[in-house]
Amino acid sequence: MTPKRPKGAGALPKNGPFDGPKTVESPAPKPPKSDALYAALDLGTNSCRMLIAQPRGSQFHVIDSFSKSVQLGAGLESTGKLSRASMARTIQALRICQQKLKRHKVKRMRLVATEACRRAGNGAGFMRQITRETGLTLDIIKPEEEARLAVISCAPLVSKETEQLLVVDIGGGSTELVWIDLSAVPAPERPKAIMRLHAGFHEVSHKHVAAKVVDWISVPLGVATLRDHFDDVEDDAARFALMSWYFEEHLAEFAPYKDEQTKKGFQIVGTSGTVTTVAASHLGLKRYDRNKVDGLRMSSDEIDKVIRMYLKLGPTGRRRDPRIGQDRQALIMSGAAILQALLRCWPTDQLSVADRGLREGLLYAQMSADGVLEDGVY
Numbered sequence: 001m002t003p004k005r006p007k008g009a010g011a012l013p014k015n016g017p018f019d020g021p022k023t024v025e026s027p028a029p030k031p032p033k034s035d036a037l038y039a040a041l042d043l044g045t046n047s048c049r050m051l052i053a054q055p056r057g058s059q060f061h062v063i064d065s066f067s068k069s070v071q072l073g074a075g076l077e078s079t080g081k082l083s084r085a086s087m088a089r090t091i092q093a094l095r096i097c098q099q100k101l102k103r104h105k106v107k108r109m110r111l112v113a114t115e116a117c118r119r120a121g122n123g124a125g126f127m128r129q130i131t132r133e134t135g136l137t138l139d140i141i142k143p144e145e146e147a148r149l150a151v152i153s154c155a156p157l158v159s160k161e162t163e164q165l166l167v168v169d170i171g172g173g174s175t176e177l178v179w180i181d182l183s184a185v186p187a188p189e190r191p192k193a194i195m196r197l198h199a200g201f202h203e204v205s206h207k208h209v210a211a212k213v214v215d216w217i218s219v220p221l222g223v224a225t226l227r228d229h230f231d232d233v234e235d236d237a238a239r240f241a242l243m244s245w246y247f248e249e250h251l252a253e254f255a256p257y258k259d260e261q262t263k264k265g266f267q268i269v270g271t272s273g274t275v276t277t278v279a280a281s282h283l284g285l286k287r288y289d290r291n292k293v294d295g296l297r298m299s300s301d302e303i304d305k306v307i308r309m310y311l312k313l314g315p316t317g318r319r320r321d322p323r324i325g326q327d328r329q330a331l332i333m334s335g336a337a338i339l340q341a342l343l344r345c346w347p348t349d350q351l352s353v354a355d356r357g358l359r360e361g362l363l364y365a366q367m368s369a370d371g372v373l374e375d376g377v378y
Contacts, residue, residue: 039109040362045073045172115173143218149361155194163265170272243337274335
C-alpha cells in the first residue's frame with residue numbers, strides 16, 4: 001500500500017527529474033461537473049484504493065481519494081480461498097467508495113481486482129457478492145492488463161534519454177515486470193510512446209513509432225505472498241536473505257536480452273509502497289511528502305543503506321519507525337528483498353521512484369481513450 005497522498009494532490013510532482021509535462025494547476029473554486037469526473041479503484045491483496053479525478057491539460061487533477069488496508073489475501077496461501085473476515089473488511093471499505101462515487105456523481109469509472117481475487121477459488125463469487133451488497137461492479141483483470149496499467153502510469157517519469165526501460169510494480173500478491181525498447185522512438189516522443197501502450201502491449205501504431213515491449217512477466221510473489229512463504233523463519237536477517245534469493249529464482253524465465261545491457265540509456269522505474277517507503281526513509285522524512293518522493297532517483301548504494309538500517313532496527317524498531325508504520329512493518333522486508341533482487345539482476349545503479357500505479361494507469365487509460373487529455377487520443 002502506497003502511503004496516503006494529501007487530498008487533492010496532482011498526478012505529477014512539482015519538480016521531477018524528468019523532461020515531461022508540468023504539474024497541474026490549483027483546484028478551481030467551483031466544483032467540477034460530474035460528467036468531467038473519472039474514477040479508478042484498485043482492490044489488491046492488501047489494500048482497497050480509489051481515486052476520483054478530472055482531466056487537466058495532459059494529465060489529471062485528483063478530486064477525492066480513498067485508501068484502506070483490508071488484507072484481502074490473508075490466509076489465501078494456506079486455504080486457496082478468501083476468508084469471511086477479509087471479505088467483510090473489504091465490503092466495508094467498498095461501501096465507503098460507493099458513497100464517494102455517489103456523492104460526486106461519477107459516471108466514468110473502472111473498478112478492478114487483482115492477484116488475490118485471480119487466485120482465490122471463491123474470487124468470482126466474491127465479485128458477485130460485492131455487486132449485491134454495494135452496487136459496484138468490479139472486474140478481475142488479467143496480469144497483462146495489470147502490468148500495462150502500471151507501465152502507462154509511469155510514462156511521465158520516463159527520461160527522454162532512456163532507450164531501455166524496465167518498469168517494476170511490486171504488489172501484495174504479485175510483481176509485474178515489463179521491459180520496453182524505446183531506442184527507435186525519437187527522444188522527445190518517448191514518454192508519449194509509453195502512454196500509447198494503454199491500447200495493448202502488441203498493438204501497432206500506424207501514426208507513430210511505437211515503443212516495443214520486449215518481454216514482460218507476472219511473478220506470483222508480492223510483499224504478502226513472499227512473506228507468507230517464509231513466515232516460519234524466526235531469524236530476521238536469514239528470512240530476508242531467503243526471500244531475496246527465492247524471488248530471484250523466479251526471475252529465471254525473464255531474460256529479455258541474451259547480451260548484457262549497458263548502464264547508459266537504461267532506466268528502472270519502481271512503483272509500489274515498498275519503493276516509496278524506502279525513498280521516504282532515505283530522505284529522512286518525518287511526514288510523507290509525495291512531491292518529494294514521486295520522481296526521485298535513488299542509487300543502489302542508497303537503497304542498500306536503507307535496507308541495512310531496516311535490518312538493524314529489527315521488527316520492533318521497524319514497527320516504531322513513523323516512515324514505515326504499523327500497517328507496513330510486516331511487509332517492508334519482503335518488499336525490500338524483492339527490490340534488492342531486482343537491483344542485482346540488471347545493469348543499473350539507479351532506480352526512479354514512482355508514487356503512482358494501477359489507479360493512475362486506469363485513469364490515464366480511460367481519459368486517453370476518450371480523448372479528453374490535452375494531446376487527445378494516445
